[in-house]
Amino acid sequence: MSNEAVAAHAHHEDYLAHKGFRSWALTLDHKRIGVMYLFTTLFFFLTGGVLALLLRLKLLTPGPALFTDHTYNVLFTMHGVMMIFLFIIPAIPSSLGNFFIPLLIGARDVAFPRLNLLSYYVFLAGIVVTIGSLVSPMDTGWTFYTPYSARTGAAITTLTLGLFLVGMSSVLTGLNFIVTIHTLRAPGMSWYRMPLFIWAMYATSVIQVLSTPVIAITLLLLAAERLFGVGFFDPAKGGDPLLFQHFFWFYSHPVVYVMILPAMGIISEVIPVFARKPIFGYRAIAYSALAIAFIGFLVWGHHMFVSGMSTTAGVIFSFLTFFVAVPTGVKIFNWIATLYRGSIALDSPMLWALAFIFLFIIGGLTGLFLGALAVDVHVHDTYFLVAHFHYTMMGGTVMGLFAGLHYWYPKISGKMLNERLAKIAWCLIVPGFNITFFPMFILGVQGMPRRWAEYPEKYQGLNTLATVGSWILAAGIIIMFVNFWRSLHRGATAPANPWQGNTLEWQISSPPPEENFEVIPTIHEWPYNYGTDRRAHDGEHHRQA
Amino acid sequence: MASTTDKHNEAPSGAHKEAPVSARLGIWTFLATELLLFGGLFTAYAQFRGMYPELFHLQHLKLSRPLGALNTVVLLTSSLTMAVAIGAVRRARQKTMNLCLMLTLALAGVFLVIKYIEWSHDFAEGIFPKTNIFWGLYFVMTGLHGLHVVGGMAVLAALIVLARKDRINAEHSAPVEVFGLYWHFVDLIWIYLFPLLYLIG
Ligand code: HEM
Ligand SMILES: [Cu+2]
Numbered sequence: 001m002s003n004e005a006v007a008a009h010a011h012h013e014d015y016l017a018h019k020g021f022r023s024w025a026l027t028l029d030h031k032r033i034g035v036m037y038l039f040t041t042l043f044f045f046l047t048g049g050v051l052a053l054l055l056r057l058k059l060l061t062p063g064p065a066l067f068t069d070h071t072y073n074v075l076f077t078m079h080g081v082m083m084i085f086l087f088i089i090p091a092i093p094s095s096l097g098n099f100f101i102p103l104l105i106g107a108r109d110v111a112f113p114r115l116n117l118l119s120y121y122v123f124l125a126g127i128v129v130t131i132g133s134l135v136s137p138m139d140t141g142w143t144f145y146t147p148y149s150a151r152t153g154a155a156i157t158t159l160t161l162g163l164f165l166v167g168m169s170s171v172l173t174g175l176n177f178i179v180t181i182h183t184l185r186a187p188g189m190s191w192y193r194m195p196l197f198i199w200a201m202y203a204t205s206v207i208q209v210l211s212t213p214v215i216a217i218t219l220l221l222l223a224a225e226r227l228f229g230v231g232f233f234d235p236a237k238g239g240d241p242l243l244f245q246h247f248f249w250f251y252s253h254p255v256v257y258v259m260i261l262p263a264m265g266i267i268s269e270v271i272p273v274f275a276r277k278p279i280f281g282y283r284a285i286a287y288s289a290l291a292i293a294f295i296g297f298l299v300w301g302h303h304m305f306v307s308g309m310s311t312t313a314g315v316i317f318s319f320l321t322f323f324v325a326v327p328t329g330v331k332i333f334n335w336i337a338t339l340y341r342g343s344i345a346l347d348s349p350m351l352w353a354l355a356f357i358f359l360f361i362i363g364g365l366t367g368l369f370l371g372a373l374a375v376d377v378h379v380h381d382t383y384f385l386v387a388h389f390h391y392t393m394m395g396g397t398v399m400g401l402f403a404g405l406h407y408w409y410p411k412i413s414g415k416m417l418n419e420r421l422a423k424i425a426w427c428l429i430v431p432g433f434n435i436t437f438f439p440m441f442i443l444g445v446q447g448m449p450r451r452w453a454e455y456p457e458k459y460q461g462l463n464t465l466a467t468v469g470s471w472i473l474a475a476g477i478i479i480m481f482v483n484f485w486r487s488l489h490r491g492a493t494a495p496a497n498p499w500q501g502n503t504l505e506w507q508i509s510s511p512p513p514e515e516n517f518e519v520i521p522t523i524h525e526w527p528y529n530y531g532t533d534r535r536a537h538d539g540e541h542h543r544q545a
Numbered sequence: 546m547a548s549t550t551d552k553h554n555e556a557p558s559g560a561h562k563e564a565p566v567s568a569r570l571g572i573w574t575f576l577a578t579e580l581l582l583f584g585g586l587f588t589a590y591a592q593f594r595g596m597y598p599e600l601f602h603l604q605h606l607k608l609s610r611p612l613g614a615l616n617t618v619v620l621l622t623s624s625l626t627m628a629v630a631i632g633a634v635r636r637a638r639q640k641t642m643n644l645c646l647m648l649t650l651a652l653a654g655v656f657l658v659i660k661y662i663e664w665s666h667d668f669a670e671g672i673f674p675k676t677n678i679f680w681g682l683y684f685v686m687t688g689l690h691g692l693h694v695v696g697g698m699a700v701l702a703a704l705i706v707l708a709r710k711d712r713i714n715a716e717h718s719a720p721v722e723v724f725g726l727y728w729h730f731v732d733l734i735w736i737y738l739f740p741l742l743y744l745i746g
Contacts, residue, residue: 111567175574183567213578217585221685228674230681232589240677243592247585 014511029114033120033441034099041091051075056470059463072453073139078287080142085166092262094173095202096404103505104195106186106521111179119172133158143422147234150225157226160219174208188523195503195527196285200265203289207254215251226326249300263400265481267353270403271335272348272528273501275342279528281334288327295324348422352403355430359395384444390437410498413490414511421483428476435469502527565717572723576730586686593678604679613743616659623652624732631725637715643708650701653694693731
């Protein structure tokens with residue numbers, strides 16, 4: 001990147017220059033829309049987190065305390081729904097994806113900016129309806145299995161409508177990204193010169209677009225069931241509850257990859273920058289994203305081992321499930337190979353990336369236990385499962401999100417974070433996380449079922465430990481957010497490229513100008529040529545057209 | 546779904562006669578999602594038909610084949626007028642396009658009126674979605690399809706207004722072309738629904 005181009009941007013207005021409510025509410029700028037998504041989803045992360053702390057507080061002691069069993073059901077349903085549908089599914093794609101996809105491919109915006117804003121408002125509408133329904137005590141868990149969900153008195157119909165809207169927003173966003181990545185790449189950016197975050201987002205968008213309609217129709221059928229009394233899922237009326245589960249998991253399993261793939265994309269960006277090495281196995285990482293997306297559609301049945309499905313089907317699903325582990329393993333291998341003999345800089349984004357790898361490996365391996373038919377029947381619906389999915393979702397995706405937030409914070413806000421505070425937060429969150437969730441594996445093996453508000457004495461020790469862990473975790477998260485907020489006002493001004501990255505977003509000022517690029521850059525090679533001998537050539541990587 | 550690329554993203558070379566790649570790719574992706582949405586219903590249909598063949602046979606006899614057939618003709622015709630509208634806009638025949646869009650809108654209206662007659666007839670006979678699985682499927686499938694027709698009519702009305710203001714023309718034809726694909730899709734779904742529900746039940 002030539003310095004003249006940076007200078008040329010210096011007097012150009014950055015995307016945050018305009019102030020006022022209208023300039024945000026009516027914006028078509030993908031960066032602002034990304035920021036709005038970021039605030040919205042993080043809000044639900046924090047709210048869902050407070051609920052989690054309440055749940056853990058209740059489990060501090062075995063007996064009745066604090067609130068009733070029913071309240072417990074309501075709270076874990078709210079926690080699950082918020083975390084899954086309002087936070088983790090949209091979090092990375094809609095916020096960081098929106099902000100960085102156009103920047104990373106050298107485009108001025110996404111393909112359909114108006115559609116982009118529309119999908120934000122559809123998301124908001126979905127949130128309002130969802131929250132509205134959660135106010136009525138909802139106790140089905142986030143999977144709302146029929147026939148219970150078709151009969152319970154809670155506002156399931158409203159909830160399904162809300163989630164339908166949230167899903168629609170996610171389809172529109174995915175569609176927008178697919179078209180953007182196909183049509184708006186800068187000249188010279190062939191598919192193999194795309195940053196890996198883009199590959200990940202592409203695979204994610206494909207899953208979103210192909211699986212969300214299935215949950216949409218499922219929710220519509222559930223609504224029809226409740227409103228008009230059709231009995232598709234109700235055995236009493238000749239319907240088939242397994243049909244619901246098939247539909248539900250046909251969506252919800254692939255969606256696990258909507259949760260994890262974007263985080264993997266972030267890790268693939270962060271690691272080469274902070275190891276100062278070219279990423280190892282670029283194509284393998286790129287293809288494995290697509291492979292995960294593809295296989296992800298074939299394995300939904302592993303959620304239904306105990307549902308009365310045929311044994312043959314069970315064995316097939318079990319086998320296919322192991323298969324997904326292959327591309328995932330490929331990625332992890334490649335990251336570690338990249339780290340190997342790198343000159344590693346332990347800045348905060350890298351620390352989060354390392355936490356991701358460590359925790360996600362635990363989550364992934366225990367997933368294999370669950371995927372193995374025989375074991376799963378034993379630990380199914382115990383705390384083993386709760387530990388597993390928190391390790392993958394929080395230990396994986398959320399750590400990936402944190403890596404992304406620390407990595408791109410200077411670009412988004414134009415300010416540097418306080419590294420010391422960031423590291424203190426890390427030192428609380430990573431151990432706190434393990435203290436909270438690791439005991440749950442043991443509890444699960446010992447047989448403590450999930451979704452219990454009270455439990456036998458013998459499980460007390462580990463439960464108390466987990467609850468104390470959740471406090472440490474919470475303290476770390478508070479410090480991290482204080483850091484985000486504080487740095488907005490007091491942070492040092494960020495240079496264009498604080499981490500010496502090669503991808504395009506670092507070649508423009510921080511925060512980026514409104515139109516991203518004065519001149520659309522022409523790409524001559526892939527972005528991962530790090531290493532001392534390459535430094536001299538830095539200026540040639542993304543020479544301007 | 547009928548949105549087009551925003552101005553500031555287009556290549557500076559500007560005007561293109563055909564709908565831009567992005568618009569076409571966008572609508573095809575959207576239609577893929579629609580296909581999956583209806584796919585769920587077709588799966589449910591297959592499942593329950595397999596479970597209750599006699600029920601399906603007995604119940605489907607209560608549907609009016611003549612009305613169903615008439616509606617098929619109406620919808621197919623509207624697909625034709627839509628195709629003519631697209632041909633017209635490409636050749637800058639503004640008037641023909643306008644006329645055809647309005648015809649399409651009118652035919653869509655006729656389709657819904659006939660559907661309304663069928664449904665109210667059913668209700669009068671005491672047949673409701675909860676009567677049994679067949680009717681549940683029937684009302685949900687035709688209902689969702691009907692909602693797609695209603696949505697299509699709203700977009701058609703918007704297109705007609707835009708055409709009046711000369712916002713749609715040979716240079717800028719993407720909205721009509723893209724909507725045409727959607728409309729053919731709605732037609733296509735009906736072409737599956739009609740035999741499944743009315744003919745082979
Ligand atoms: C702040 C740390 C968190 C703590 C302490 C925590 C704690 C808990 C607890 C105690 C339960 C109830 C388990 C049961 O009784 O079966 C639960 C359920 C759940 N959590 Fe978390 N959680 C945290 C973060 C997250 C995150 C970040 C996500 C997802 C992104 C998440 C997703 C879920 C889901 C999906 C459920 C299942 C709800 C259900 O059974 O319907 N949690 N969590
Ligand atoms: Cu799964």
